[in-house]
Amino acid sequence: xxxxxxxxxxxxxxxxxxxxxxxxxxxxxxxxxxxxxxxxxxxxxxxxxxxxxxxxxxxxxxxxxxxxxxxxxxxxxxxxxxxxxxxxxxxxxxxxxxxxxxxxxxxxxxxxxxxxxxxxxxxxxxxxxxxxxxxxxxxxxxxxxxxxxxxxxxxxxxxxxxxxxxxxxxxxxxxxxxxxxxxxxxxxxxxxxxxxxxxxxxxxxxxxxxxxxxxxxxxxxxxxxxxxxxxxxxxxxxxxxxxxxxxxxxxxxxxxxxxxxxxxxxxxxxxxxxxxxxxxxxxxxxxxxxx
Numbered sequence: 464x465x466x467x468x469x470x471x472x473x474x475x476x477x478x479x480x481x482x483x484x485x486x487x488x489x490x491x492x493x494x495x496x497x498x499x500x501x502x503x504x505x506x507x508x509x510x511x512x513x514x515x516x517x518x519x520x521x522x523x524x525x526x527x528x529x530x531x532x533x534x535x536x537x538x539x540x541x542x543x544x545x546x547x548x549x550x551x552x553x554x555x556x557x558x559x560x561x562x563x564x565x566x567x568x569x570x571x572x573x574x575x576x577x578x579x580x581x582x583x584x585x586x587x588x589x590x591x592x593x594x595x596x597x598x599x600x601x602x603x604x605x606x607x608x609x610x611x612x613x614x615x616x617x618x619x620x621x622x623x624x625x626x627x628x629x630x631x632x633x634x635x636x637x638x639x640x641x642x643x644x645x646x647x648x649x650x651x652x653x654x655x656x657x658x659x660x661x662x663x664x665x666x667x668x669x670x671x672x673x674x675x676x677x678x679x680x681x682x683x684x685x686x687x688x689x690x691x692x693x694x695x696x697x698x699x700x701x702x703x704x705x706x707x708x709x710x711x712x713x714x715x716x717x718x719x720x721x722x723x724x725x726x727x728x729x730x731x732x733x734x735x736x737x738x739x740x741x742x743x744x745x746x747x748x749x750x751x752x753x754x
Contacts, residue, residue, distance in 0.1 A: 598626030661694035
């Protein structure tokens with residue numbers, strides 16, 4: 464494995480760093496090397512992506528070179544870029560992340576699209592999110608639907624701390640948080656919308672996923688240590704207690720056979736208004752149940 468040595472060049476420009484960093488990451492097996500080095504540079508230099516090539520000849524300070532050196536060493540060890548920089552973007556919002564929370568995925572933005580469309584004509588809708596993590600889903604909904612009242616749950620106190628920080632950063636005031644183990648208890652009240660991106664990777668599949676994910680992201684947010692359907696059964700058993708009449712349950716689902724297996728849980732329990740919705744790649748990734 465190639466790593467950075469202490470005698471790293473200091474008098475480099477943006478161009479040199481891009482060229483050198485891309486080659487180093489490529490040599491360590493990172494296929495999106497140029498994109499990744501650009502992400503790191505943008506964060507380090509406080510640039511927008513478009514600024515990089517407008518400032519291609521700008522010299523990089525010794526302290527920035529030192530920081531970038533450390534970041535690339537971390538990336539070579541498969542640490543996700545988002546954990547290295549401490550942030551990512553989701554639905555147009557800057558979201559802080561740490562190893563206590565799952566990194567928001569672009570696919571989950573489709574879940575938000577469906578949710579916002581579902582409640583767009585409701586006045587002061589009550590929304591419940593189960594397993595909020597970084598808070599990105601609730602923040603996106605709360606920003607788009609400012610009269611919504613959102614309660615976001617998580618079993619992890621560390622995750623809730625990150626989520627609260629993100630609501631403040633994004634000036635979101637209509638989201639409240641509560642620590643709760645959804646597999647053991649349910650919150651009081653009835654909601655117009657319940658939404659969740661639950662842990663859906665099975666205990667068998669978790670051993671096969673990308674090293675970046677398996678090594679660094681919180682296991683509790685990835686797998687139910689069962690068949691990947693534990694949370695869907697829990698929702699199915701309790702959804703009528705949680706959701707108002709004509710309300711909706713919206714869940715992210717996995718890939719492969721997982722969407723149909725999740726669908727069958729609700730269908731076999733007598734729910735009739737069930738829909739599997741594709742993401743923008745054409746994959747069935749959103750399960751919607753109307754009560």
